[in-house]
Amino acid sequence: MKIATLPGVQVKLRVNGADLQEYADNTDELYTPKIGRQYVEAVSGADFEICFAVEYGAIVSHTQADVVACHIYLDGKWVTAQVLDTSSSAWAHGRADNGRGECRCSIDGRVENVGGLGGQYYKRRFESKSQIVPTFADLATDDRSAKHITPESVASLGEVKVQWIWMRRAGVPRLLTGQSKHTPATGESLPEKCLKGRAISQTAKLGEAKACAAQTSQDATYPYGRQPFATFTFKYRSRRDLQIEGVIARTPSPSPLEDRDPDSLTADEARELVRRMRAQQDEQVRIKREKRARSVPHDDDDRAAVALETRRRKRPRASHDSGIDVVDLTDF
Template sequence: MKLDTAPAIDVTVRVNGADLEEHDDTEHNEEYLKGVKYVECVPETDFAVHLYVRKPQLGGCNKDQIRCDVYLDGEFAIARLPNPYSTPAASSEWDFGAVESTINGRCIKQNFAFARLRTDDGPSKDLKPIDFKQQGEIKVKCTLVRTGKLSKMVTHDVASFKRAGDEVLPEKCLKGRSISNQVALGKAQPLATLPVFVHVDYPYGKQPFATYVFKYRSRRDLQIEGIIPRSPSPVPLEDRAPEDLSPEEARELVRRLRTRDSGRAKIKDENLRIKKEKRNHATLIEDDDDDNDVTITEEIRGRKRTRNSRDSAIEIIDLSGD
């Protein structure tokens, strides 16, 4: 990412030595001295903040250094002091991707890493959404400083930064944002040298001259938030031209058609069987009705006529006719 107000510096997020692709934040109102981009992250991968400086465009004087403060998910993580004037080269670059500390007199470092964020629909309890406003963000602040004396670091300089654990974050704290990842610290690795503190002065004030914000999201999160388009649905094999099919796709299409035709044949046979059973049932009902019809017998005029009822125990006498 490059800002018009800070043309001497490029700041990016790198994974395995390659810059993550950046996407514009369409809803963010660009602020002076600040830039915001989305980047795609993958869980269980280490990352680093990469700084590239063009010395002729930096300004200031050769006594100046750049203080880079890195914040992860809203928490301060590290501060580094790259010196662009330490070499005669016109440009310099650095990677900042680990927390350095001392534990029981042992020097270690822990790499920055993306990790999965677990959420649920439970109550937020004493957690406030404003405390998670910067969840899913990597922020880098750049300030011009001048260095003073050095001192050995004997305590953890980022004690406030917590390693991502197995705790579950209530979904309400995200306020509708699609965030499924967080930043964690990797396994401790030994360091050969003891980290040091550097005391600095601020000849131009403590206000950063540039701030870079990277909103890291999974590919699915970027699609849900409308930052990148959703993957188009594949065209069904049945709708594609035969000459465009690979041998494997052609065999799969034949298998599907055979399965479909076999299913249709079974359905047709079943329909024929049902129709035949209905016809046989209708014939049986018709024959049964013929045996139960009411019969009327008529004798010579003037005599009583009788009708046989369906109920053989009742005789109906017809007195009409005379």
């Protein structure tokens, strides 16, 4: 993903070493050159990383003391941040090594030290399910009331957001201590009413904690305010969600076997077609037999019809001739 104000910067979501395909976001959200929005297809259970490629000279700081604070949010909740110093020797070596005049780096999770100074450090990858690394996972919903949940807390569901803010280091780096454990924005489950009709069946979360090396943290000041100068938003959805929202075309329904060219059928499809045709023929034979059985008269019906006709013939009739009485001699 690129934005208009930083054409020399690319931000990607990557799974298993491959960049996720991006799809244009054609919603009615207000366009701004500092913000990029793209849809990506999320696969449940897949760990992902956020990758940056910055061309030489693409980011120009106000002073030599300025660096970039890269903040990461999952479903609207802050997860971690990393300092990007484009003037550092590491970035300079990166430009020389890859031969493309750019430096590359990535963020694949969050480091935690819950035990304080001297405690064990753990990393959790971004996931579907994973280290702390981000991962995509199925979103669990329920039918609870959503009254206790504010609209702001669920407005960014289904988003991985990257914000770049100018900052300056305050003091020297120190060991990361006492960082609280991250909890996902969706909790264990989310009332379905919070989705408000949005097709969201995935959530981005942190995987299981795995031991890692110690990490330092950096105090910072923000001389130009905390307003980001660049924001990259990835709206992650399952393939079905993307189809429901009209981002990608729905998979066309296959043509009925009866309408297809017989030469194009596989052996299994041909056997299925024969089975269906036999079932249809058997059904037609059954229906014909039932109709034939209903149309054949029974002997009892014949006798009843004759008796009725005899009675009709013996019914007394009054004469219309004047002065003549007609006597009914029918025996009862």
